[in-house]
Amino acid sequence: MSQYLLEIKNVSKFFSGLTAIDALNLKVKKGQIYGIIGPNGAGKTTLFNCITGIYTPEEGEILWNGKEIKGTAPDKIAALGILRTFQTIRLFAEMSVAENIMSGRHIKSNQKWYNGIIPTPAYYKDEKYNWEKVGEYMELFGLSEYATTPAGDLSYGVQRKIEMARALAAEPELLILDEPAAGLNENETKELAEIIRKIQDMGVTIMMIEHDMDMVMSLCEYMTVINFGAWICDGIPEHVQDNPAVIEAYIGVEDEDEDE
Amino acid sequence: MSKTNMIALGFLVIMGVFPFFADSAWLAVGTTFLVFSVVAFSQDIILGRAGAFHMGHAAFFGIGAYTTAILNTHFGWPILATWAPAVILPMTVALITISPIIHLRGDYLLVATIGINIIFIQVLENDLFGLTGGPNGIFGIDVVRVFGFEFFEQTHMYYMAFILLGITLFIMKSLDGSKFGRAMFYINKDDVAAQSMGINIRYYKMYAFAIGAGIAGAAGSMFSVQYSAVSPEAFNVLQSIMFFTIVLVGGSASLPGVLIGTFVMFVLPEIFREFETARYLVFGLAMILTMILRPRGIWPVKFGNIPAFLKKDVK
Ligand SMILES: Nc1ncnc2c1ncn2[C@@H]1O[C@H](COP(=O)(O)OP(=O)(O)OP(=O)(O)O)[C@@H](O)[C@H]1O
Numbered sequence A: 001m002s003q004y005l006l007e008i009k010n011v012s013k014f015f016s017g018l019t020a021i022d023a024l025n026l027k028v029k030k031g032q033i034y035g036i037i038g039p040n041g042a043g044k045t046t047l048f049n050c051i052t053g054i055y056t057p058e059e060g061e062i063l064w065n066g067k068e069i070k071g072t073a074p075d076k077i078a079a080l081g082i083l084r085t086f087q088t089i090r091l092f093a094e095m096s097v098a099e100n101i102m103s104g105r106h107i108k109s110n111q112k113w114y115n116g117i118i119p120t121p122a123y124y125k126d127e128k129y130n131w132e133k134v135g136e137y138m139e140l141f142g143l144s145e146y147a148t149t150p151a152g153d154l155s156y157g158v159q160r161k162i163e164m165a166r167a168l169a170a171e172p173e174l175l176i177l178d179e180p181a182a183g184l185n186e187n188e189t190k191e192l193a194e195i196i197r198k199i200q201d202m203g204v205t206i207m208m209i210e211h212d213m214d215m216v217m218s219l220c221e222y223m224t225v226i227n228f229g230a231w232i233c234d235g236i237p238e239h240v241q242d243n244p245a246v247i248e249a250y251i252g253v254e255d256e257d258e259d260e
Numbered sequence B: 001m002s003k004t005n006m007i008a009l010g011f012l013v014i015m016g017v018f019p020f021f022a023d024s025a026w027l028a029v030g031t032t033f034l035v036f037s038v039v040a041f042s043q044d045i046i047l048g049r050a051g052a053f054h055m056g057h058a059a060f061f062g063i064g065a066y067t068t069a070i071l072n073t074h075f076g077w078p079i080l081a082t083w084a085p086a087v088i089l090p091m092t093v094a095l096i097t098i099s100p101i102i103h104l105r106g107d108y109l110l111v112a113t114i115g116i117n118i119i120f121i122q123v124l125e126n127d128l129f130g131l132t133g134g135p136n137g138i139f140g141i142d143v144v145r146v147f148g149f150e151f152f153e154q155t156h157m158y159y160m161a162f163i164l165l166g167i168t169l170f171i172m173k174s175l176d177g178s179k180f181g182r183a184m185f186y187i188n189k190d191d192v193a194a195q196s197m198g199i200n201i202r203y204y205k206m207y208a209f210a211i212g213a214g215i216a217g218a219a220g221s222m223f224s225v226q227y228s229a230v231s232p233e234a235f236n237v238l239q240s241i242m243f244f245t246i247v248l249v250g251g252s253a254s255l256p257g258v259l260i261g262t263f264v265m266f267v268l269p270e271i272f273r274e275f276e277t278a279r280y281l282v283f284g285l286a287m288i289l290t291m292i293l294r295p296r297g298i299w300p301v302k303f304g305n306i307p308a309f310l311k312k313d314v315k
């Protein structure tokens, strides 16, 4: 068993000539909150897409508990315990909040193929148990009052919470958050930071991309900075903050960050 | 009792007593309405729930009908014995023919499934192995016989179709309340998100096609017995277009919507029969207007069907 939960080894991803990720290395320990930062277009989301199987990197290895998972389909990645949220929120907008979160229970449900046609006692038990779980996650995220509301009708901040609740409902080992604070106001961001800590306390390892530096610096135990797909530096927040290369990478792009 | 259940019960009661008030011509219309509703529901599993643009459903309906017709007239099987093959064969054909094209999206899948339907019609018209009877089809299909009883009357046909619709509604209910039906919705609404939640898109789309084809096959078997004959034009692309339209006009994934769609697209034209071809003009216009004014159908689906204990905090 590897000492690390997730290892990215020399991973490169190209888009017709563009090097979106350039021989990147990083290692995530179990229980960590791990930050990925970098200017716009640095390749952060692409990295997450490589980990979750949406893209297959052309080079390198992605090790999960020491085993290669590169090229594994997204649904199999989820089944391994790696769940994610999206930078541009992707909820099932017309469906209710409860039904959205229920999608997280999909891989935990053990209904048999014939239960889509005919219910059985085991099916009723499974169905009830999973809805109860949905109730727990709605409570945890303060979403109970919206149980029947279509997810798409709710505010941005609430939608971000639904997305996290949905991923967490799958009881992941690793939760991957792509800019969870984007579009949130100050209060919502504070609340979010608390939630993320709570998730960590539940024993979930977290990887997050975030442009909100206050939040990243206070939450993350370790981080990697990338620019143009390549490693700039990594370390604990204090170390990264003072690194000249990092400051240089951000100079001139500071304003763009505000657009996100 | 919830509103939906009340509407469902009302519908079943009305349909259940309908034969006592209808003459034989209307009884035939009623029977076909029931059979077509079943086909429309099976189309809805694929189109309305899994979101696959499937425009060849009449082929699966037809395979069911021809299975019963061929086994009965050529091989002397009693109708009852043909029921299982009439479900399993279309299911198998769906699994084999759809599997290589299931990854196609929207318009591409639509064209490919039309292709399947056209090939099916060609097979029928060319009298494959001397079994399908060519363009004229097959006549003289028997009635259902159980323990010496013969179910030959129009009323018998009606109630058999009624039971078939009941079974179909039961399956739709089971599907809606299971991870299988939900997975179809998730894929339909956002396939990337669905996949990232661990849902195997291919598996659940194939599942939708298999169940949809099986139910359509059962309806086909019923259809062949009702008319005691089958012929290719009942299963051509035009019919597929009708089933497709029924779902979209009525309301994708909505049980009342699909019934309304079937009523509007099939029964209304029968009511206005005297107007001959002009009625189709009206229908064309009605279809266009529905799509403009009610793009999600006449009776759109409503989500949020969750257990009561989760609604306690809802204001
Ligand atoms: N599917 C794709 N095809 C082609 N190019 C892509 C694709 N996805 C991303 N890219 C490019 O790869 C680079 C990295 O993009 P990515 O979205 O990973 O950046 P990011 O670090 O997440 O930026 P942001 O902070 O703006 O979200 C960009 O130049 C982007 O245009």
Ligand SMILES: [Mg+2]
Residues within 6 Å of the ligand: A044, A045, A046, A087
């Ligand atoms: Mg990004």
